[in-house]
Amino acid sequence: MTDRKIDEATGVPTMGHEWDGIEELDNPMPRWWLWTFYATIVFAVGYCIAYPAIPLLERATAGTLGWSSHRQLAEEMAKGQAAHASTLAALAKVDIATLDPKSPLMQAAVEGGRAAFKINCAACHGAGAAGTRGYPNLNDDDWLWGGSRAEIHETLMHGIRQPGNDATRMSQMPAFGRDGILKPEEIQAVVSFVRAASHQETVGGSARRGAALYAANCAMCHGTDAKGGRAFGAPNLTDAIWLYGGDREALTATVTNARYGVMPAWNKTLDAATLNMLTAYVHSLGGGE
Amino acid sequence: MNMPPSGLPALPRKLYARRPDIFPRAIDGFFRRLKWVVMAVTLAIYYVTPWLRWNRGAYAPDQAVLVDLAHRRFYFFSIEIWPHEFYYVAGLLVMAGIGLFLVTSTVGRAWCGYACPQTVWTDLFLHVERAIDGDRNAQLRLKKAPWTASKIGRRVLKHGSWLFIGLVTGGAWVFYFADAPTLAHDLVTGEAAHVAYATIAILTATTYIFGGFMREQVCLYMCPWPRIQGAMLDERSLIVTYKDWRGEPRSHGVKRSDESGDCIDCQACVQVCPVGIDIRNGAQFACITCALCIDACDQMMDKVGRPRGLIDYATLEDCKAEAAGAAPVPVTRTLFRPRTLAYFAVWSAVGLAMVFALGARARLDLTTAHDRNPLWVQLSGGDVRNAYTVKIRNMESRPRTLRLAIEGLEQGVMWDSLSDATAAGRMMTVSVAPDQVEAHRIYVRAPGRGPATEDFHFIIAAADGSSDSARDEARFDRPEMQP
Ligand code: SF4
Ligand code: SF4
Numbered sequence: 001m002t003d004r005k006i007d008e009a010t011g012v013p014t015m016g017h018e019w020d021g022i023e024e025l026d027n028p029m030p031r032w033w034l035w036t037f038y039a040t041i042v043f044a045v046g047y048c049i050a051y052p053a054i055p056l057l058e059r060a061t062a063g064t065l066g067w068s069s070h071r072q073l074a075e076e077m078a079k080g081q082a083a084h085a086s087t088l089a090a091l092a093k094v095d096i097a098t099l100d101p102k103s104p105l106m107q108a109a110v111e112g113g114r115a116a117f118k119i120n121c122a123a124c125h126g127a128g129a130a131g132t133r134g135y136p137n138l139n140d141d142d143w144l145w146g147g148s149r150a151e152i153h154e155t156l157m158h159g160i161r162q163p164g165n166d167a168t169r170m171s172q173m174p175a176f177g178r179d180g181i182l183k184p185e186e187i188q189a190v191v192s193f194v195r196a197a198s199h200q201e202t203v204g205g206s207a208r209r210g211a212a213l214y215a216a217n218c219a220m221c222h223g224t225d226a227k228g229g230r231a232f233g234a235p236n237l238t239d240a241i242w243l244y245g246g247d248r249e250a251l252t253a254t255v256t257n258a259r260y261g262v263m264p265a266w267n268k269t270l271d272a273a274t275l276n277m278l279t280a281y282v283h284s285l286g287g288g289e
Numbered sequence: 290m291n292m293p294p295s296g297l298p299a300l301p302r303k304l305y306a307r308r309p310d311i312f313p314r315a316i317d318g319f320f321r322r323l324k325w326v327v328m329a330v331t332l333a334i335y336y337v338t339p340w341l342r343w344n345r346g347a348y349a350p351d352q353a354v355l356v357d358l359a360h361r362r363f364y365f366f367s368i369e370i371w372p373h374e375f376y377y378v379a380g381l382l383v384m385a386g387i388g389l390f391l392v393t394s395t396v397g398r399a400w401c402g403y404a405c406p407q408t409v410w411t412d413l414f415l416h417v418e419r420a421i422d423g424d425r426n427a428q429l430r431l432k433k434a435p436w437t438a439s440k441i442g443r444r445v446l447k448h449g450s451w452l453f454i455g456l457v458t459g460g461a462w463v464f465y466f467a468d469a470p471t472l473a474h475d476l477v478t479g480e481a482a483h484v485a486y487a488t489i490a491i492l493t494a495t496t497y498i499f500g501g502f503m504r505e506q507v508c509l510y511m512c513p514w515p516r517i518q519g520a521m522l523d524e525r526s527l528i529v530t531y532k533d534w535r536g537e538p539r540s541h542g543v544k545r546s547d548e549s550g551d552c553i554d555c556q557a558c559v560q561v562c563p564v565g566i567d568i569r570n571g572a573q574f575a576c577i578t579c580a581l582c583i584d585a586c587d588q589m590m591d592k593v594g595r596p597r598g599l600i601d602y603a604t605l606e607d608c609k610a611e612a613a614g615a616a617p618v619p620v621t622r623t624l625f626r627p628r629t630l631a632y633f634a635v636w637s638a639v640g641l642a643m644v645f646a647l648g649a650r651a652r653l654d655l656t657t658a659h660d661r662n663p664l665w666v667q668l669s670g671g672d673v674r675n676a677y678t679v680k681i682r683n684m685e686s687r688p689r690t691l692r693l694a695i696e697g698l699e700q701g702v703m704w705d706s707l708s709d710a711t712a713a714g715r716m717m718t719v720s721v722a723p724d725q726v727e728a729h730r731i732y733v734r735a736p737g738r739g740p741a742t743e744d745f746h747f748i749i750a751a752a753d754g755s756s757d758s759a760r761d762e763a764r765f766d767r768p769e770m771q772p
Contacts, residue, residue, distance in 0.1 A: 009570075027306075028303045028304055028305050028306035029304060029305045029306065030305070030306060030308060030506060030510060031305045031306060031307045031308065032308065032503070032506070033305070033510070034304075034305040101707065102707060126662075126663075127662055128660075128661075128662030128663045129663075130662065130663035130666070137663070137666065137667070139663060139666040139674075140666050140667060140668055140669065140674075141668050141669050141670075141710075142668075142669040236669065239669035239670065239671075240667060240668070240669055240670065240671040240737065241667055241668075241669050284706070286666065286674065286676060286706070286732055287666075
């Protein structure tokens with residue numbers, strides 16, 4: 001401090017440092033600056049008293065205003081719910097199968113369904129509803145139980161193979177190999193027939209042998225033309241879509257042991273509005289009929 | 290100011306200093322009149338602009354200058370800026386920056402002295418103060434006078450007038466952000482949005498405080514320009530200068546002798562200064578180059594019969610030359626020199642580039658986003674379907690009918706998610722509302738056999754006879770071919 005010199009021109013002491021020949025004068029600060037500074041201190045103290053501020057071991061001090069981020073979130077959520085209440089009420093009542101696809105209510109249903117799908121359905125069908133082996137792709141135009149809005153709604157309500165639900169979708173395929181209905185070489189013949197029907201193989205002797213076996217054992221559900229039967233949830237065997245794979249190995253396994261997909265009956269856990277929204281969303285994915 | 294002349298003992302050291310009251314004296318003269326003109330023009334532009342109308346047709350607002358935050362549009366006469374075109378605003382800022390280089394390097398801190406809002410409104414507040422309290426001496430007397438009814442009355446009138454100016458200022462600002470006549474009506478009837486009242490309240494308060502109380506403190510402590518502008522000055526920039534080689538030694542009134550300089554130490558230049566400095570101490574950063582001291586000193590020189598220009602605009606280079614006895618350099622030599630011409634060239638280039646870009650910009654645009662989840666969908670018939678969100682921007686204030694088509698992807702067909710696949714084709718007609726971005730979910734179907742990825746384009750073309758069109762690249766994905 002003692003080595004500070006007084007600036008000759010102004011009579012003001014310098015701060016004692018120099019940069020490129022420039023020295024800083026130790027002029028007093030303006031008073032309003034001081035007031036502003038005090039005001040910020042007062043504000044900070046008041047803020048710490050009014051709001052949660054000081055971290056303790058378990059939690060921070062509560063603050064006299066009783067504000068908390070959890071409560072604020074709850075309030076905002078309640079506000080959001082209230083804002084959507086009328087739309088949700090309308091969606092609970094509407095007949096989703098006949099709702100005009102271009103109506104604002106339908107747009108709301110699709111958006112709501114998008115969110116509900118992520119929570120309830122994405123675990124099996126994937127976030128983009130593209131499915132995976134054993135879980136149908138909901139974007140495509142191939143439906144086991146029908147792709148109209150009414151049919152999708154029905155499937156959502158009662159699920160597939162749900163015990164204790166009389167309306168549930170139920171498909172029963174015999175385990176042709178395991179139950180000893182067909183011999184292994186007969187199964188191979190049926191597989192050849194199916195692969196020929198879906199244009200994956202050319203028709204050969206095996207496929208011709210399989211045709212008779214198919215007609216006797218499979219046509220009842222999958223149809224004489226092998227195009228499937230929605231009444232039984234029997235897949236179309238002539239198209240390009242295979243839920244469990246269309247290669248020889250997968251088909252052999254399917255015919256030998258049969259496949260039993262399941263899906264929850266959502267009417268037990270979801271409300272009418274959500275079921276309608278999910279219907280609208282799944283239908284909107286591009287495969288809806 | 291705590292700045293005693295050299296030789297005097299330093300004032301007692303204080304950490305904080307009270308703002309000294311500054312009562313600038315009224316003055317008339319060339320620069321004062323110039324300031325009047327600039328003040329009138331800038332205030333008029335500020336207050337009148339939101340009320341100008343501009344016909345844009347039925348689908349757009351008719352306010353000439355409008356910042357429509359709700360719809361994210363900025364209207365400036367015939368120009369309409371969308372958020373993605375914000376680089377025009379960036380361009381304007383670049384021009385403002387270079388413009389400031391240009392002005393500062395030629396005529397010093399002219400911006401500060403004449404056009405800066407802080408200067409303009411402070412000036413306005415000073416005039417109101419003088420109209421109510423009288424000129425400098427009356428104001429000084431009034432300050433010391435006891436609190437009589439007349440003093441209280443004047444104070445109430447003064448602060449009331451300041452608050453009124455503040456209110457009108459804040460009020461004018463919000464008109465830039467909404468339809469002015471409607472907003473004016475709503476404000477009066479109490480129907481305007483809370484944010485409008487809050488904005489007016491804040492701007493009223495800041496105008497009142499900045500113009501009435503803080504004044505030069507804003508320039509000294511809060512504003513970054515003085516530092517930046519100081520750096521832009523060079524020895525050939527015009528600044529307000531006291532010609533000490535002519536003025537010194539000062540004489541006091543009658544005590545003039547042959548050795549005396551021209552300065553009669555009348556303090557006129559100090560008393561008129563709105564910043565409260567003495568320009569005779571040399572160029573200083575606090576000086577806003579308002580040139581009122583020039584007017585004041587010129588009047589004195591006229592009275593004592595000496596040539597004008599003891600305080601004058603001069604460059605540092607001229608000062609040296611003049612002090613050594615050379616003749617003053619003509620102003621044009623200062624204005625037109627390589628540095629200023631270079632600034633002007635850059636400034637004009639940016640301006641021309643912006644004008645050109647504005648003229649050539651497209652008013653029709655589309656962007657496509659490919660669905661990623663799933664990337665493709667295998668259809669039962671063996672085809673593959675991809676989905677895209679195609680956003681079409683119609684930046685004109687009229688509804689448009691457009692043709693959306695696929696270019697490339699030879700066997701691809703498309704349809705809108707709201708229609709069905711039977712309507713699939715290579716082209717479809719879409720209509721877009723005026724001044725809107727509309728998103729369409731488009732499905733494209735193509736045979737399943739083919740390369741795993743294939744590039745193609747979505748194109749839109751106006752179906753209303755104009756040649757506007759736009760295209761965007763898209764990609765079609767397929768499952769890897771089975772062996
Ligand atoms: S010194 Fe002169 S030019 Fe500078 S601010 Fe004061 S009156 Fe204006
Ligand atoms: S106004 Fe001119 S004459 Fe008077 S003190 Fe200032 S410089 Fe000197």
